[in-house]
Amino acid sequence: MTVExxxxxxxxxxxxxxxxxxxxxxxxxxxxxxxxxxxPGPLMPTLQDAQRIFGCVSxxxxxxxxxxxxxxxxxISGVVSFYTMxxxxxxxxxxxxxxxxxxxxxxxxQKLVDKVCExxxxxxxxxxxxxxxxxxxxxxxxxxxxxxxVMIDEDQYGHVTVDQIEKILKKYK
Amino acid sequence: MNxxxxxxxxxxxxxxxxxxxxxxxxxxxxxxxxVLRNCDLIDPENINEYIARDGYFSLNKVLTKLTSKExxxxxxxxxxxxxxxxxxxTGTKWQFAxxxxxxxxYLICNADEGDPGAFMDRSVLEKDPHVIIEGMAIxxxxxxxxxxxxxxxxxxxxxxxxxxxxxxxARKNGLxxxxxxxxxxxFDIDIRLGAGAFVCGEETALIxxxxxxxxxxxxxxxxxxxxxxxxKPTIINNVETLANIPQIINNGAKWFxxxxxxxxxxxKVFALAGKVKNSGLIEVPMGITLxxxxxxxxxxxxxxxxxxxxxxxxxxxxxxxxxxxLNASVDFDTLIELGxxxxxxxxxxxxxxxxxxDIAKFYLDFIVDESCGKCTPxxxxxxxxxxxxxxxxxGQAELKDLEKLEELARLVKKASLCGLGQTAPxxxxxxxxxxxxxxVAHIVDKKCESSVCKDLINKYEITNSCIGCxxxxxxxxxxxxxxxxxxxxxxxxxECIKCGTCFEVCPVDAIITxxxxx
Numbered sequence: 001m002t003v004e005x006x007x008x009x010x011x012x013x014x015x016x017x018x019x020x021x022x023x024x025x026x027x028x029x030x031x032x033x034x035x036x037x038x039x040p041g042p043l044m045p046t047l048q049d050a051q052r053i054f055g056c057v058s059x060x061x062x063x064x065x066x067x068x069x070x071x072x073x074x075x076i077s078g079v080v081s082f083y084t085m086x087x088x089x090x091x092x093x094x095x096x097x098x099x100x101x102x103x104x105x106x107x108x109x110q111k112l113v114d115k116v117c118e119x120x121x122x123x124x125x126x127x128x129x130x131x132x133x134x135x136x137x138x139x140x141x142x143x144x145x146x147x148x149x150v151m152i153d154e155d156q157y158g159h160v161t162v163d164q165i166e167k168i169l170k171k172y173k
Numbered sequence: 174m175n176x177x178x179x180x181x182x183x184x185x186x187x188x189x190x191x192x193x194x195x196x197x198x199x200x201x202x203x204x205x206x207x208v209l210r211n212c213d214l215i216d217p218e219n220i221n222e223y224i225a226r227d228g229y230f231s232l233n234k235v236l237t238k239l240t241s242k243e244x245x246x247x248x249x250x251x252x253x254x255x256x257x258x259x260x261x262x263t264g265t266k267w268q269f270a271x272x273x274x275x276x277x278x279y280l281i282c283n284a285d286e287g288d289p290g291a292f293m294d295r296s297v298l299e300k301d302p303h304v305i306i307e308g309m310a311i312x313x314x315x316x317x318x319x320x321x322x323x324x325x326x327x328x329x330x331x332x333x334x335x336x337x338x339x340x341x342x343a344r345k346n347g348l349x350x351x352x353x354x355x356x357x358x359x360f361d362i363d364i365r366l367g368a369g370a371f372v373c374g375e376e377t378a379l380i381x382x383x384x385x386x387x388x389x390x391x392x393x394x395x396x397x398x399x400x401x402x403x404x405k406p407t408i409i410n411n412v413e414t415l416a417n418i419p420q421i422i423n424n425g426a427k428w429f430x431x432x433x434x435x436x437x438x439x440x441k442v443f444a445l446a447g448k449v450k451n452s453g454l455i456e457v458p459m460g461i462t463l464x465x466x467x468x469x470x471x472x473x474x475x476x477x478x479x480x481x482x483x484x485x486x487x488x489x490x491x492x493x494x495x496x497x498x499l500n501a502s503v504d505f506d507t508l509i510e511l512g513x514x515x516x517x518x519x520x521x522x523x524x525x526x527x528x529x530x531d532i533a534k535f536y537l538d539f540i541v542d543e544s545c546g547k548c549t550p551x552x553x554x555x556x557x558x559x560x561x562x563x564x565x566x567x568g569q570a571e572l573k574d575l576e577k578l579e580e581l582a583r584l585v586k587k588a589s590l591c592g593l594g595q596t597a598p599x600x601x602x603x604x605x606x607x608x609x610x611x612x613v614a615h616i617v618d619k620k621c622e623s624s625v626c627k628d629l630i631n632k633y634e635i636t637n638s639c640i641g642c643x644x645x646x647x648x649x650x651x652x653x654x655x656x657x658x659x660x661x662x663x664x665x666x667x668e669c670i671k672c673g674t675c676f677e678v679c680p681v682d683a684i685i686t687x688x689x690x691x
Contacts, residue, residue, distance in 0.1 A: 141328055
């Protein structure tokens, strides 16, 4: 990696971090933690809340939760790294998921994945430079009758062809 | 809420909805709707419509007329077997939990439907959530649990939302919480969301996940029925299993045994997908033949000129069934005898444009990614198996690699800790068993007959059967296909990037490939 691109990345992340760590968001998280503390096994629900609120569970947020729930940081870090739904880096505004389940695979979903990466000029699993899209590795979305399936945020599209994908993505730009 | 009020809601609702419930939603005469009986018929967010379809009457019967033992006896007598894949007797499982005395027991509904290619649980969760609540309440009464969890995978946000609405309205109506249906039975349910880990469908890993740990499997024994969630006796049942319970109670074990075979009674929901004409969810009595499912209900191949090659059942834990098995009975034991398994009911139909080595590699890739990493055979073994398959599909393998692959498969199967690893080699063993020639062709002739493995394709060519429809020419990303409308098309080999798009879109399969060795 060249120095230039490294700096570029850093800049972009710092900039987005300011938007991410707002006091209001921590207030919402506090409320969730209070509620979750009443349940047995509060860690998973809390991490899910944090992921929803901040769009990521970064090291800082993990540390915050560690103190609030009185759990070791190493345990929290272990849990976060285990599940694919938790990301330590901020995710894009829209999450693009091309289903890679068996039914979609036999109907050519790999081509859709390649096309999405090509259109967004971003590798699989990463976020576009403008922070608009994250190409999220996606397991079976459970709509195999409509294979291949693409999910953007909570909207699902069935029988998607390589030609249609650009049009679909445009809706979110 | 009590019986009189249930009956009043039922008759009032039936009056208002008119003939809404009379529709026959079956796509084929051979289908029977037991688990799916309410799906697409009732409004899933309206508890009254569920009650109008005899909902919560079974729970009332159980709470007012039957003892725990009697409930378990009915379920045992019905012969219901776990629909999540294992096929273990549900009644016997409940008996274990009942026998284990403890002041706290848990009931978990496993809605972590991870098998890529199965979506029946999602359908029930989204379209008939109350049947799960009722089934769970009955199960909880039978084993003596006061608290239940529904573990829904994170990929199903709508299912979780509908389930929450259903739980709230059940609580409001006195069907969950304290003194359910004015009896002294207390039971409540909480939803827990998964976070994208396939292994969490394995019961001990699911328990770890609810407890807030990495979703890793544990040694069995002790079985969850003995020491499960927070070390208390726990029963984990699949969505479809629980959805059968209210009807078994309502109509009796004998009625249930009226469907299916002696050892696999009842119906099973299958998710028919892949290269079949009619894809979607079907519910059929067990014992139906594979041919009936694929050719009659499924309507045969989606593209007429293609040949049926195999059907994948059981997902990453199962295997493939081929033409010779089309007359086989679809039930738990027969499928295992044939080297596959029922699994949760995914059925992916493949035609002659699917490469079996590639499919085995696809499943292994999935397993490598989803292995929890706790035990070595599964963590390392599956990765080496994947590497060997990758060698085969890229034309780098030798025949002795095939032996290595088989040996490794047997080792992973025997030595892995949990169901995920123990069944992970099944797709490889099953495809090797049925399509050994294809593996050998990849290795010796460096040829992929289905034209899937890109590294083994030297060039694409258009044959005389071309009808000149221009579809391939329009779709070609490098515009290297020439030819008039209705005339023979030709590929300009210098510009072709071998992406295979023309091969896929050709409506008459006029495009063939040439291997690297010719």
